[in-house]
Amino acid sequence: MDRQARIYIAGHRGLVGSALIRNLRDKGYANFVTRTHAELDLTSQAAVDAFFEQEKPDYVFLAAAKVGGIHANDTYPAEFIRDNLAIQTNIIHAAYRNGVERLLFLGSSCIYPRLAPQPMKEEHLLTSELEPTNRPYALAKIAGIEMCWAYNRQYKTRFLAVMPTNLYGPGDNYHPENSHVIPALIRRFHEAKLANAPSVTVWGSGTPRREFLYSEDMADACVHLMNLPDAQFVPLLGQDRNDGLPPLINIGVGHDLSICELAETVKDVVGYTGTIEFDATKPDGTPRKLMDVGRLNGMGWSARTAMREGLALAYRDFMNQDGSSGRPAPARAPG
Numbered sequence: 002m003d004r005q006a007r008i009y010i011a012g013h014r015g016l017v018g019s020a021l022i023r024n025l026r027d028k029g030y031a032n033f034v035t036r037t038h039a040e041l042d043l044t045s046q047a048a049v050d051a052f053f054e055q056e057k058p059d060y061v062f063l064a065a066a067k068v069g070g071i072h073a074n075d076t077y078p079a080e081f082i083r084d085n086l087a088i089q090t091n092i093i094h095a096a097y098r099n100g101v102e103r104l105l106f107l108g109s110s111c112i113y114p115r116l117a118p119q120p121m122k123e124e125h126l127l128t129s130e131l132e133p134t135n136r137p138y139a140l141a142k143i144a145g146i147e148m149c150w151a152y153n154r155q156y157k158t159r160f161l162a163v164m165p166t167n168l169y170g171p172g173d174n175y176h177p178e179n180s181h182v183i184p185a186l187i188r189r190f191h192e193a194k195l196a197n198a199p200s201v202t203v204w205g206s207g208t209p210r211r212e213f214l215y216s217e218d219m220a221d222a223c224v225h226l227m228n229l230p231d232a233q234f235v236p237l238l239g240q241d242r243n244d245g246l247p248p249l250i251n252i253g254v255g256h257d258l259s260i261c262e263l264a265e266t267v268k269d270v271v272g273y274t275g276t277i278e279f280d281a282t283k284p285d286g287t288p289r290k291l292m293d294v295g296r297l298n299g300m301g302w303s304a305r306t307a308m309r310e311g312l313a314l315a316y317r318d319f320m321n322q323d324g325s326s327g328r329p330a331p332a333r334a335p336g
Contacts, residue, residue, distance in 0.1 A: 009058035012065030020220035085141035166253035170216030207261030215311035253292035
């Protein structure tokens with residue numbers, strides 16, 4: 002990407018989008034196009050079309066989405082499928098109509114089947130049933146991948162989808178009800194430490210295994226992929242094939258840990274000295290989600306931030322957000 006290119010980051014205030022902005026700035030990019038939700042309703046096709054026609058971005062990072070953990074997905078399934086389908090459909094179509102050079106569509110590892118082989122390869126997509134607790138969100142993201150692929154084949158666009166594993170880091174959502182597992186654990190242990198509570202309850206059995214990627218590493222991987230030379234980038238797009246391997250790249254660290262191990266690590270980072278109790282009556286979600294990142298590693302990129310280091314940075318960010326306020330809630334395992 003040329004340093005002067007106009008770059009639109011959809012969802013620039015979120016965990017993913019804010020990390021992309023920081024990474025791009027560090028690499029010398031400054032010509033950003035951004036809009037807040039109040040300024041641009043991405044679920045409105047007319048509004049998105051007018052925005053693209055006015056701004057004419059050269060590159061697009063599609064990081065805007067409605068996201069959340071098991072509780073949020075289970076409580077608001079209609080919003081998760083409706084809003085995500087609308088956002089990605091409007092942006093992908095407008096990018097095509099306005100000649101965007103490259104688009105990167107960000108999804109989630111929950112697109113893979115509930116019982117996919119481990120680690121999960123890109124070709125495991127759509128090979129068996131999805132996890133019911135986040136199926137509406139996963140189906141929306143799968144539709145986005147398919148849309149990128151269809152446009153690449155029919156219109157020769159250059160739209161690539163990336164599927165990051167579970168993310169955490171600066172700018173995360175620490176809402177007591179709707180956050181993912183790491184911010185939920187950080188908040189819960191911090192509030193328990195302040196209250197001198199004897200124990201903290203975590204949803205689920207603690208046995209599911211999850212892979213976690215620091216958001217700054219995720220952003221670096223995305224920018225790395227968008228800067229690949231055409232000789233490497235174009236073959237990823239599936240412009241001339243319909244063979245079951247979509248324009249999809251996994252982004253992760255390649256190793257995982259149990260929710261129990263994660264809880265113990267967060268507890269230690271926060272400095273909480275009580276005990277951890279697991280509520281096995283609550284849902285666990287998918288038993289295991291480990292990404293195969295061989296394709297990405299083969300393109301010259303691998304994660305650099307160790308788990309404990311990243312958790313310490315995330316906790317510092319939480320403290321900077323004055324995260325000690327609010328109603329405590331049980332920490333929930335991710336979908």
